[in-house]
Amino acid sequence: MSRTPALSRRTLLRGMGALMALPLLDIMRPGTARAATPAPRRFVAFYTPCGIHMPKWTPGGEGAEWSLTPTLASLAPVKGDVLVLSGLDNLPGRPDGDGHHAAATAAFLSCVKARKTEGTNIRTGISMDQVLARAVGAATRYPSLELGIDQGKGIGNCDSGYACPYANNIAWAGPSTPVPKETKPRAAFERLFADFDPNVTQAELAKRKAYGLSIIDAVRDDAKALQGKLGTTDQRKLDEYFTGVRELELRVNAMDASGPSCGTSISPGDTEDVREKTKAMLDLIVLAFQCDLTRTCTFMLGNARSQRVYSFLGLSSEHHAYSHHQRVQANYDALAKIDKWEVEQFSYLLQRMKGVQEESGTLLDHSAVYFSSEIADGNMHEHKNLPILLAGRAGGAIAPGRHLRYGGQPLANLYIALLHMFGVPATTFGDDGTGPLPRLGA
Amino acid sequence: MGLAAAVVALAAGCNNSPPKARVLPGPDAPGTPVDPQDVLCRSAARDPGRVTLHRLNRAEYDNTVRDLLGETGSPASSFPPDDHGFGFDNNADVLSMSPLLMEKYSHAAEAMVESAWTRGAFKTCVLDPAKPEACARELLKTFARRAWRRPVTAEEVERLVAFVTLARQQGDAPEVGVKLALRSVLVSPHFLFRVELDAAPTSTAAHPISDLELASRLSYFLWSSMPDEALLQAAEGGRLHEPEVLEAQVRRMLADPKAHALVDNFAGQWLYTRALDFAQPESRYGFDEPLRAAMRQEMQLVFQEFVTGDHRFKDLLDAPFTYVNDRLATHYGLPKPGTQAMTRVELKGHPERAGLFGKGALLTVTANPDRTSPVKRGVWVLEQLLCKGPPPPPPDAGGLAPAVDPTLNIKARMAQHRVDPTCSGCHTLMDPLGFGMENFDPVGRWRTKEEGGALVDPSGELPGGKSFNGVAEMRAVVKQDPDLSACMTRHLLTYALGRGAEDADRCTVRDISQQAESRGGRLTDYILAIVRSDAFLQRRGEAEGHTP
Numbered sequence: 006m007s008r009t010p011a012l013s014r015r016t017l018l019r020g021m022g023a024l025m026a027l028p029l030l031d032i033m034r035p036g037t038a039r040a041a042t043p044a045p046r047r048f049v050a051f052y053t054p055c056g057i058h059m060p061k062w063t064p065g066g067e068g069a070e071w072s073l074t075p076t077l078a079s080l081a082p083v084k085g086d087v088l089v090l091s092g093l094d095n096l097p098g099r100p101d102g103d104g105h106h107a108a109a110t111a112a113f114l115s116c117v118k119a120r121k122t123e124g125t126n127i128r129t130g131i132s133m134d135q136v137l138a139r140a141v142g143a144a145t146r147y148p149s150l151e152l153g154i155d156q157g158k159g160i161g162n163c164d165s166g167y168a169c170p171y172a173n174n175i176a177w178a179g180p181s182t183p184v185p186k187e188t189k190p191r192a193a194f195e196r197l198f199a200d201f202d203p204n205v206t207q208a209e210l211a212k213r214k215a216y217g218l219s220i221i222d223a224v225r226d227d228a229k230a231l232q233g234k235l236g237t238t239d240q241r242k243l244d245e246y247f248t249g250v251r252e253l254e255l256r257v258n259a260m261d262a263s264g265p266s267c268g269t270s271i272s273p274g275d276t277e278d279v280r281e282k283t284k285a286m287l288d289l290i291v292l293a294f295q296c297d298l299t300r301t302c303t304f305m306l307g308n309a310r311s312q313r314v315y316s317f318l319g320l321s322s323e324h325h326a327y328s329h330h331q332r333v334q335a336n337y338d339a340l341a342k343i344d345k346w347e348v349e350q351f352s353y354l355l356q357r358m359k360g361v362q363e364e365s366g367t368l369l370d371h372s373a374v375y376f377s378s379e380i381a382d383g384n385m386h387e388h389k390n391l392p393i394l395l396a397g398r399a400g401g402a403i404a405p406g407r408h409l410r411y412g413g414q415p416l417a418n419l420y421i422a423l424l425h426m427f428g429v430p431a432t433t434f435g436d437d438g439t440g441p442l443p444r445l446g447a
Numbered sequence: 448m449g450l451a452a453a454v455v456a457l458a459a460g461c462n463n464s465p466p467k468a469r470v471l472p473g474p475d476a477p478g479t480p481v482d483p484q485d486v487l488c489r490s491a492a493r494d495p496g497r498v499t500l501h502r503l504n505r506a507e508y509d510n511t512v513r514d515l516l517g518e519t520g521s522p523a524s525s526f527p528p529d530d531h532g533f534g535f536d537n538n539a540d541v542l543s544m545s546p547l548l549m550e551k552y553s554h555a556a557e558a559m560v561e562s563a564w565t566r567g568a569f570k571t572c573v574l575d576p577a578k579p580e581a582c583a584r585e586l587l588k589t590f591a592r593r594a595w596r597r598p599v600t601a602e603e604v605e606r607l608v609a610f611v612t613l614a615r616q617q618g619d620a621p622e623v624g625v626k627l628a629l630r631s632v633l634v635s636p637h638f639l640f641r642v643e644l645d646a647a648p649t650s651t652a653a654h655p656i657s658d659l660e661l662a663s664r665l666s667y668f669l670w671s672s673m674p675d676e677a678l679l680q681a682a683e684g685g686r687l688h689e690p691e692v693l694e695a696q697v698r699r700m701l702a703d704p705k706a707h708a709l710v711d712n713f714a715g716q717w718l719y720t721r722a723l724d725f726a727q728p729e730s731r732y733g734f735d736e737p738l739r740a741a742m743r744q745e746m747q748l749v750f751q752e753f754v755t756g757d758h759r760f761k762d763l764l765d766a767p768f769t770y771v772n773d774r775l776a777t778h779y780g781l782p783k784p785g786t787q788a789m790t791r792v793e794l795k796g797h798p799e800r801a802g803l804f805g806k807g808a809l810l811t812v813t814a815n816p817d818r819t820s821p822v823k824r825g826v827w828v829l830e831q832l833l834c835k836g837p838p839p840p841p842p843d844a845g846g847l848a849p850a851v852d853p854t855l856n857i858k859a860r861m862a863q864h865r866v867d868p869t870c871s872g873c874h875t876l877m878d879p880l881g882f883g884m885e886n887f888d889p890v891g892r893w894r895t896k897e898e899g900g901a902l903v904d905p906s907g908e909l910p911g912g913k914s915f916n917g918v919a920e921m922r923a924v925v926k927q928d929p930d931l932s933a934c935m936t937r938h939l940l941t942y943a944l945g946r947g948a949e950d951a952d953r954c955t956v957r958d959i960s961q962q963a964e965s966r967g968g969r970l971t972d973y974i975l976a977i978v979r980s981d982a983f984l985q986r987r988g989e990a991e992g993h994t995p
Contacts, residue, residue: 123532123533124946125532125949157531159528159716160531160719160721160722185543187547212617212619216617216627219613219627220553223607227637231636235644236988238497239499239500243636245543253549253550323815
């Protein structure tokens with residue numbers, strides 16, 4: 006095979022057939038000698054749609070004296086690593102009229118009330134994970150990672166006059182700029198891991214960088230030529246383009262032959278089975294952290310107002326339909342099954358993270374792993390007393406293993422506290438954040 | 448009182464939240480009293496609006512690289528999903544750019560250029576290693592003009608040719624440089640966005656778009672792809688905006704197989720056919736992949752006839768023909784055509800299957816997995832055909848509770864909607880339209896009994912006193928509704944422009960639907976009326992200080 010021009014590994018793999026499983030990559034074998042540097046702190050936000058049936062969620066007891074409820078049962082192996090936070094409200098998630106799911110999903114990590122529009126001039130606020138990415142993202146190859154399961158049906162209105170970006174994204178780089186998520190495990194894996202060529206020489210690498218940067222210079226000039234000829238809204242799109250080019254430039258500059266030196270894995274296959282897909286995505290999160298490719302990740306187990314049918318749980322109707330339970334016991338039972346499954350996925354992630362040993366502790370010890378839904382009760386579209394779990398120790402900033410009741414504080418204050426754990430000195434956040442939520446530490 | 452007026456009146460009483468921007472009055476039926484809207488539109492100026500800088504969506508990207516490079520590998524399938532707004536995923540406002548996408552574009556460009564080069568797509572001249580510039584200049588100029596959908600300046604070409612110099616400095620062959628240049632063309636904003644310039648970006652005065660910009664509007668509307676050589680040349684000649692030239696191009700383009708994009712992308716979203724991919728009916732309905740595929744193809748083939756044939760657009764509601772294979776014919780209770788290939792059949796003896804409301808694809812995606820949903824079906828008719836989205840349900844409203852008395856039919860069980868004052872305002876409108884389709888089960892099979900054993904009652908009475916019994920009478924009511932034409936226009940215009948048709952566009956929508964109906968009412972007439980409208984031919988800037 007010709008050595009010029011250097012084909013990227015991705016190109017080679019594509020040429021060899023998209024369905025082929027990637028071999029175990031050499032570059033992913035565990036590193037032998039590693040410097041004893043303190044492990045970085047990581048953050049995950051795990052979103053699950055349509056609320057939670059709260060009577061089977063909320064533990065009795067408080068402080069360290071609490072017991073697992075039916076919905077939380079799967080957390081038993083990591084109970085000491087989890088905080089259950091009750092009594093936090095996200096009132097900016099309330100819509101104008103209806104549209105609770107989309108409005109609250111837009112506010113899920115932003116705590117900013119979304120502008121009601123089916124598309125024109127969408128606006129919410131920057132999300133907490135993106136604030137974090139701006140602060141700590143430069144240290145890693147990817148400032149943040151966005152993953153999810155649903156690609157969306159692509160028809161109709163997403164939620165009562167609220168545009169689909171609100172329903173399909175929890176990460177927002179700016180008030181009008183959602184950060185799209187990867188919904189295919191294989192594509193996500195290839196992006197993270199398949200783009201290294203272990204046989205490349207230093208000279209070739211230098212040349213590739215020069216070529217990559219020359220393309221970036223050219224297209225940046227093209228974009229600059231458009232500036233001044235566009236209106237405000239168009240300029241915003243062009244700004245998104247400039248941001249993309251800048252990130253691409255960072256990626257090219259960071260190119261090196263060795264690639265990530267970390268745990269081993271093989272590429273996940275493409276599947277639409279939600280169980281396999283979820284597991285593959287959660288494995289990817291762990292792997293990305295192990296390899297220190299990113300330190301901030303958001304994951305959407307479904308899009309807002311999910312119409313998924315959980316046939317593997319013996320359920321025949323759609324999640325969103327059950328969530329409008331009308332106080333009917335059969336619907337409660339269905340919701341409890343779905344909620345339990347969702348928490349099991351979260352528990353799987355926590356156990357995987359707990360299984361990764363790092364310098365002075367586990368990956369879970371060094372992380373803050375956040376779980377919630379955009380609303381609490383789905384029938385009433387309740388934006389108060391949200392179902393919240395916070396797992397991990399964030400390198401000592403969190404003292405887990407407790408149930409804390411807050412009696413109506415803004416969710417935004419939890420985000421301020423989390424930002425503090427990562428060294429971001431926020432004093433306010435979103436529409437209603439006033440200061441860090443107390444009592445998360447010892 | 449027409450159905451449309453009734454919606455407005457009723458909606459105001461539902462949960463005290465009147466419908467907002469989504470209600471758009473349409474033209475009146477002949478002989479009705481003068482509508483104040485009509486008077487208003489007689490004198491009102493038409494604002495062409497502005498389309499936001501439009502990033503190619505995934506379908507547009509794939510089609511464009513297919514036509515540009517012969518790339519058939521659907522590279523966009525590994526891109527993150529596009530969001531959609533106003534019912535369509537070509538809405539420029541919600542098509543964001545992101546670092547993740549830029550990475551994907553960059554990788555796709557590299558892979559596509561390599562594979563096109565290997566296929567010999569760039570062999571119009573020979574790159575002489577000693578003096579490659581002339582050939583490189585020719586190749587790159589030709590390619591960039593097509594990829595950027597406009598003539599390129601000498602300066603832009605020299606900028607691309609400079610990659611050859613760079614490659615030489617790095618000790619590489621000229622082809623390495625040309626390939627870098629090709630990649631940069633494909634990652635450039637001129638390729639990824641449909642650029643339309645305003646001479647005065649802060650002036651709200653309307654101005655015609657250029658013929659080249661018009662060529663792209665046309666090709667992405669009708670083909671979801673780039674202009675071909677004939678269209679590009681017509682635009683470069685400066686005469687594309689002339690009505691006869693424009694009409695000739697539209698007719699030529701609609702006859703091209705690439706116009707199938709209207710079926711996939713416009714109809715696929717307007718008629719909800721795309722949602723069929725995600726439908727998960729209960730296993731007891733025997734829904735499987737061959738049936739899903741047949742239903743999808745049926746809808747596509749029927750709509751395709753409206754693109755190329757001589758049918759009135761409104762006849763979509765009761766067209767007396769369809770396409771079935773043996774599997775779908777059995778499902779529908781029609782005579783088998785004797786083949787697994789989709790075959791055109793007349794429906795004279797099966798009037799219940801005529802038109803949209805007899806199509807399995809629509810009936811399945813508007814049902815719940817385990818039962819029919821008269822509400823979903825009724826709302827679909829209101830939103831997609833009459834543009835009368837009902838106001839949202841009250842906060843405590845839910846799905847239908849499991850039947851306590853299975854001997855009652857669904858209509859009787861839903862009677863609560865019409866008793867409870869918080870629900871009745873909207874449901875007296877939504878439910879009857881759905882009841883009219885109750886003879887179709889959740890996967891579109893004909894039935895006279897519900898699963899619980901109760902007899903189906905497909906009758907309904909609409910506010911204002913119009914009543915019907917069964918799907919044939921129901922669709923006649925909808926077809927006669929004065930708002931149908933304006934609503935079809937509104938969806939088509941939203942798709943054509945890639946921006947929402949909103950209140951400010953109501954007179955434009957009115958003009959288009961009246962013009963289209965007066966010229967014969969075919970889908971082609973609607974398309975022509977749209978491309979002749981100021982909304983399609985013009986744009987304007989944005990007032991300064993406007994911070995969206």
